[in-house]
Amino acid sequence: MLNKKGVRQVLDTLEEMFPDAKCELTHSNEFELLVAVILSAQATDALVNKVTPDLFEKYHTPEDYLAVSLEELQQDIRRIGLYRNKAKNIRKMSADLVEKYDGKVPSSYDELINLAGVGRKTANVVMSVAFDEPAIAVDTHVERVSKRLGICRWKDSVLEVEKTLMRKIPEEEWSDTHHRMIFFGRYHCKAKTPNCPECPLLEICREGQKRMKKRG
C-alpha cells in the first residue's frame, strides 16, 4: 500500500499530465448532463457525444421525454448500448423529476440517488460536474488505476476503494483527481495495454514494475 507521500506524488503527477481534465460529456444544463450520464453507462463518452446533439435538439425538458412513446425514445438512442433499459430509466427519472421537483434537477446527492435510474456513480458525477461538489465515483478506470498504483488493495470492493480514496485524498482534490484518474486509465493505464515504459509513475508502481520485468 502506498504511503501518504506516495499518494501525494500520484496526485501531483496526475495534475501534471492532465491539468484541466474534466467531464467530456457535452451538455448545456444540469438536466442534459443527467441524461448524458445515464446514457454513458457501459458506453464510451465519445459515442454518447455522437448521439446527444440530435437528442438534445429534440428533447429539452423531462416533459419532452414523457411526451413520446417509449419505443420512439428507444429508437432515438438505439446506437448506444443497453438502450432499452436506458430509455426506460430516462423516462422514470423524468417522471420523478416532474412529480417531486417540478421538473428541475435536485442539487443534493441523496435526492439524486433516489431518482429512478440514478445510482451512486451518476449521482456523484452530477454533483461534481453540475454542482461543483467534491465527489469521487469509483468506475472501472478509477478502480483499476487505484489498485495498480497501490493506493488501495487488490481485493478491495468498490465501496472499500471509494472509502480509501476519500480517506487518503484531500476533499478539495476529490473531483479533479476523479477526472484525472479516468483520463489516466483511458489513455495511459489501459486495462489490456498499459503504457508502463513511458509512465511517469513507473518508479512507484508495483504493478508496472512487475509488468516490465515480465516483458524483460
Next chain:
DNA sequence: AACTCGGGGCA
C-alpha cells in the same frame, strides 16, 4: 455477489 442488458470501438 452474480446476472442481464447491448451496440460501437478497437486490436
Next chain:
DNA sequence: TGCCCAGAGTT
C-alpha cells in the same frame, strides 16, 4: 472476431 466500455436494477 473477441473483448471492453464514466452503470443500475433485480434476484
